Amino acid sequence: MAYLELDRVAKQFGAQTVVDDFSLSVGKGEFISFLGPSGCGKTTTLQMIAGFLDPTRGAIRLEGKDLIAVHPAKRGLGIVFQSYALFPHMTAAENVAFGLEMRNVPRAERAERVRAALAMVGLAGYEDRHPRRMSGGQQQRVALARALVIKPSVLLLDEPLSNLDAKLREEMQIELRQIQRTIGTTTILVTHDQNEAMSLSDRIVVMSQGKIEQIGTPQETYERPASAFVSQFLGKTNDFAGTIDRAVTPSQLVAGSWSAPAPAGLNGAVTISIRPERIGFGDAGLSAKIVTRIFQGNHWLFQCDSECGPAIVIRQNDGTAQPAEGEAVRLTWRPEDMSVRARAGA
């Protein structure tokens, strides 16, 4: 059964619809990411779950109970804000203790839980520091400890890592995932970094302009993108125009001089989406010419000019000889590696 459930939630600001028809059920202990470009409504959705904004339409339920009717202070959710929103006049320990104080946790137990929470995020010994005397990464950890110490039913994270530099961000990602695994809190992370979403989440909700484009595991969304938007947003991809020919038997999917048995369910003009690392060089297939060849350490990046337009190919640097610039090649791939969808406007 769904633990947290959003049922056709929508939010309008005046005439502008910012989130529309947002339905999602989150299982207990699951790690979900909202992924999408800036302004697509991720924060708005998160704030509706938190209760800082009221949905215009739709329902939000936690363990089957209506959450919208519950005051934000009574929802018991843990939230980490993009700016951390720590209380600057309190020490790290006082910040973490605040939520426990509000719950009237006895002093001794409070001290113990604060100590444990700070230790969990690797900040033992920083109890008496004020936030302004801490680094970005440390502040971020205090914010996380403050949200987790109240044992929230759901942890909401709004781009908590976006203010950190690349190396620290990676460290914190690993740590975040470990902490989440250990204590098993249901977590929703907002991010516009696809790598972050992929490496952390059980499932990703890809959003665009207030609508859900796809919900799926990182692998599903990467390898079976439901729309052109998803395939473009989650890393580099090749889109080739193809056609399905049902006149021949067995029916064929054709793109230039590449062809394969046609998948069921589609007809006529289609778009073939294929990740650059899934394309190989072979004897038959799409004919192309290599325009540039870039060496990137563990892999080669080829930009090709093919029958069906520009194509990108990534090959592992496994020691075998690679085609040179200007060389004519044939591009080929396994049918199970591509995703095929009807071509709009054709």
Next chain:
Amino acid sequence: MSAVAEERGARAPWALTAPALMLFVGVLLIPLAMTVMLSFHDWGQYKGIEPVFILKNWKEIATDPYYAEMFWRTFRIAILTTLLTAVLGAPEAYILNRMSGRWKSFFLLVILGPLLISVVARTLGWALLFGGNNGLVNKLLMSFGAIRSPIPFMFTETGMVVALAHVMMPFMVLSVWAALQRLDPQIENAAMSLGAGPVTIIRRIIMPQIMPGVLSGAIIVFSLSASAFATPAIIGGRRLKVAATLAYDEFLNTLNWPLGAAVATLLLVALVLIVVGSNALIERRYAEVFR
């Protein structure tokens, strides 16, 4: 770098600040020093000012209880004015800050607008409303029979505090407003998500963070009120004197310049001590919020 260039580099800051420094010395330090000197001179009804060095004026101020009472009144009025502006101004700034765009700019204008009107005009307004039997409000209330005699306002400390608070309010609101701008916009949501109710949020989260703003506003209001002249002169006249109006009277009516200078010097020294002292206290107490 050559030695010559280095020398020039060391002299440049002095050369660049010289004009401002000269102005500072010329219009502030020299007159100030002369006032202090003046306070040690002698004065007589018939002989006028005698440039000698005596402690007569200072002795008079120290021994005559009239002066003690007057200084005490001055600071009592300043403290009450400061309290009144803080109690009204801080919530005012907070409410203002929570308003949405258009209303915010409108009410900010309403609050700051009075700064454009002369203090004299604003204080005379109070006099017109509450001045004796002819004051507009008094007339109205008496005609309704709500009060039998005019509300005592003119020549009272209450009246002076009210009028001063009105004049000083923008400074307090602006100062608290500046502190509010430094708050994280999500800070209230953060506290709310941890289970804090509205009263707790204001008391535990907002108040401690805007306190430095309230206190620096209080320093401004206190020092301006303690040295205010126009408002006490109009409301208190010559019946209810404060330090500034007394010094004025000594200079222009009694013509006892040395005594006036002593009063002015004492007011200045007391103010400087209070302001510097409380500022140091505030900075120490709120080091974490100021950083």
